[in-house]
Amino acid sequence: QLQLQESGPGLVKPSQTLSLTCTVSGGSISGDNFFWTWIRQHPGKGLEWIGYIYYSGSAFYNPSLKSRLIISVDTSKNQFSLKLRSVTDADTAVYFCARALSGAYSQFDYWGQGTLVTVSS
């Protein structure tokens, strides 16, 4: 059974960089069939797609975050990561990693449990 687990600091100071890692177990991050995804959910709000990355390193970002965002992949560790720089309190959210199928509909079929990141001094 595929499992995804987010890890990283739960508290980040304003203007600093938010860094999270998603570790994939029970399956390989390499392969043609999947995109590895970050999604966030502001407290009490809906879902926002951040971006996703293919195992080769090709990444697709939400334009609203693109200028501050880097998503990377480490196939040797079966992990992918998110770095969001110059954070503000608007970046306080639960961050989920997920797997998207690379077929026509790219639905998110496996999700991590989510990790709350609070931006505060």
Added chain:
Amino acid sequence: DIQMTQSPSSLSASVGDRVTITCRASQNIRDYLIWYQQKPGKAPILLIYAATSLHSGVPSRFSGSGSGTDFTLTISGLQPEDFATYYCQQSYSTPRTFGQGTKVEIK
């Protein structure tokens, strides 16, 4: 960006009821519509993709319909475990966008 609008934002229903949630896209997305269920403190769960295709393991009381701009999620015979928030999402283009959610509460 494609805007996704769900209605209602919340509804109250009883066990056994038939529940319908609507999702409207701001432009034609053909059948690139996905539905998720989310319970408090948990990650979303995939229910339906391609507007009408049930994900593996999802009970048959869940069904989806629609194409173009107007879509529907129906729960036929609401069960206690179905009380949750439901989100639609378009996968027609990037950035992927979600509806604001519909909370299904116990009457």
